[in-house]
Amino acid sequence: MPKTPKRQESPAKAPHDIGTVELAPITDEMRKAYIDYAMSVIVARALPDVRDGFKPVHRRILYSMWKNGLRSSARFKKCASVVGDVIAKYHPHGDSAVYDTLVRMAQDFNLRYPLIRGQGNFGSLDGDSAAAYRYTESKLETVSDEMMLDIEKETVDFAPNFDGAEKEPTVLPAKLPNLIINGTLGIAVGMATNIPPHNLGEICDAIVALIDDPSMDINGIMKYVKGPDFPTGGIAYNKQDILAAYATGKAGIVVRAQTEIVEESSGAFRILVTEIPYQVNKATLLERIAELVQTKKIEGIRDLRDESSKGDVRIVIELKRDAYPKKVLNQLFKMTQLQDTFHVNMLALVDGVVPRVLSLKQMLEEYIKHRQVVVRRRTEYDLAKAKDRAHILEGLRIALLKIDQVVDTIKKSKDRDDARANLIKKFKLTERQANAILEMRLQQLANLERLKVEQEYKEKTDLIKELESILKSEKKMMLVIRTEVVDMRKSFGDERRTKIVAGPVGEFSMEDLVPDEQTVVMMTAGGYIKRLPPDTFRAQHRGGKGVAGLTTKEEDFVQRVFTTSTHTDLLFFTTRGRVFQLKAYDVPQGSRTSKGQAIVNFLQLAPGERVAVTLSMDDQDATKHLLMVTNKGTVKKTALEEFKNMRRSGLIAITLKPGDDLRWVEPTSGSDEVVLVTKNGQSIRFEEADVRAMGRTAAGVRGIKLKGSDEVIGMDVISPSLAKKGQLELFTIAENGLGKCTNLQEYKVQGRGGSGIRAMKITSKTGGVVGAYVSSKDDDRDLMLISKKGIVLRTPFKSVPTLGRDTQGVRVMRFKEIGDLVSSVAFLTAGMEEMEGEERGGGE
Structure with missing residues (x-):
């Protein structure tokens, strides 16, 4: 190889000289830049955290609304205000990205348990976009209050925002298992995630069972979790496919629309569609059916109407008199999205940085681990506050027992600082206790007020013992988590919307689920x-x-x-x-x-x-x-x-x-x-x-x-x-x-x-x-x-x-x-x- 000629150095730098230039192969530079970009997309944009189930933009929107007082009990506020605050403080990206995310969290046909309550036009199943954010209003749903619960008690870590002016949580306390009940969809670089939503009641039952028996396998969990529970209902097929999805984190689950063939008074038949598969655009579905009829790929359909109202799907397919109703319906299942496949890929970030494909059991275990951390940090916070208050109450008790001596000591002191020093010296108090005594009002000398101090002191000592016992016993801590999960089921549990059929499509072998009677x-x-x-x-x-x-x-x-x-x-x-x-x-x-x-x-x-x-x-x-x-x-x-x-x-x-x-x-x-x-x-x-x-x-x-x-x-x-x-x-x-x-x-x-x-x-x-x-x-x-x-x-x-x-x-x-x-x-x-x-x- 020819030798690279040595560069002659000038005795003096030119005015436009930028300094030493390091030569590097372009392949190495591109590889490094691409890896940095890929990790940024994976961690900071496209994949959810397994602990709270959120991507950064979702977490930032909810935290911004919570911090600005838009709780479920508050008044609605313009979405423009929310979008502006999120962009200004936490998410330095385009307003459309933030608003689209906010809208999706308010759509009951996208999330099984919506996190934001919207007022105004927030889109539809037909793919209609929401109204501009200057027209719509929003606030948090009740379930979102549970997601933020105890965040002020140092239960999660906070990190500086993009400019260091604010702090934002790296993860939410997430009392609800949001990732499992609402699912998510995300496309990163070289990987993607697609997690189906589930029924909260079934997931809570599975969590309780897993806490009681940590060795339970996926078959045991499936006694409680029957399958996905989509917000749009429908029928999910094949228990074996669902088992594969839960055991490996990857599988395809066939979902069909809820249909019924009914007879008209004239003797002709019609097909009624009352539920459609998850994430299927209803307008596109109708266009596809009309196209198949026009091209004569499906024969026997006389008329097609969309009689849907807000919140209810009703598609009417009228058939010709000589049509075979069941045959036409089977053709619709085969050629349209009345039958669709949900490709499960349960990929999420573990510990906030590592992308992993998880089984359903691993997801539940990660949720329990996160709640253990949250409950422990919350208990430590409550314990510190209780000890601090008990310390002040101990000083007040001393003052009330020796009130005459305390008053006499204060009267003989020159000023507040001298009084504080004399109290500390004479009654062996701490500086905080002495300050509390100096701030006492005369009304606290009444008998009832003195009893209140004694009662509060007893309550605090009992609370301290209880909190310390929780921190010392993992069993007690798990019992706290279990109780909270049971309470969640009572508060937010509802009936399953998606019907589960044990056999594959076309087969209805449900003998393992139906009693012989x-x-x-x-x-x-x-x-x-x-x-x-x-x-x-x-x-x-x-x-x-x-x-x-x-x-x-x-x-x-x-x-x-x-x-x-x-x-x-x-x-x-x-x-x-x-x-x-x-x-x-x-x-x-x-x-x-x-x-x-x-x-x-x-x-x-x-x-x-x-x-x-x-x-x-x-x-x-x-x-x-x-x-x-x-x-x-x-x-x-x-x-x-x-x-x-x-x-x-x-x-x-x-x-x-x-x-x-x-x-x-x-x-x-x-x-x-x-x-x-x-x-x-x-x-x-x-x-x-x-x-x-x-x-x-x-x-x-x-x-x-x-x-x-x-x-x-x-x-x-x-x-x-x-x-x-x-x-x-x-x-x-x-x-x-x-x-x-x-x-x-x-x-x-x-x-x-x-x-x-x-x-x-x-x-x-x-x-x-x-x-x-x-x-x-x-x-x-x-x-x-x-x-x-x-x-x-x-x-x-x-x-x-x-x-x-x-x-x-x-x-x-x-x-x-x-x-x-x-x-x-x-x-x-x-x-x-x-x-x-x-x-x-x-x-x-």
């Missing part, structure tokens, strides 16, 4: 479904008027009621001969008078397709086949095994002829008998063996020959052995509320396909038959009758008398309103508790 499932003819606890309905006497069991829409009525357990598979057979499968707990639980939800929210039904039969698959060990019956008398038998592998889009259960609808499906053992009853009172009883087993796509064979407009209205499967012993009866109920039981031996076994024999005498008094069931004579179950107007009657089945085959029956149900009719009937398990506070219905 009895439940009643109700469905209406209009396709609305719900489930209820069995003890919702009390037992009544025969002839009672019942209680309201469902609020139906106009011209709708309850059609089917059955009991099952929450973990049981339900098979839904439609009028078009298709079958779908759901778990019983997937059916939403409602109140006694609620309408329920449309079944199209759960099943991909075609336009005009309705659920005809809902079959509970509990206790089906002896079942070999499913026997299907249509309203035109067609019967078909198919092996149960053919329904094991279910698709979300459903399976074909039977091929139907034009005008024929599937109405009944019952499990059989292969050697049972079948009873069919028609609306005009005809019945037929034949052996199951007369119907050969067929494939799923077969059309079936004739079960009963119908006359005129007659149709099958009821069917049941019976055991031949029980029928021969005379233990079985055929129960029939007519639409005007008359019913009866008839011994099954009165119905002879015939060949399949005949016209049958009379089962009930039909007159204008009875009306047509609406239901028929086979039961035993000693059946101790309750009978539940539902009218078309939603009235439910529950009465012991034994109260229905046994009559002849060709009779009308007796009054089983009376109606409150003229024109009401029985719509459906079901049996309930005996032993269910009665509802309290209700009178029994009168008997006949």
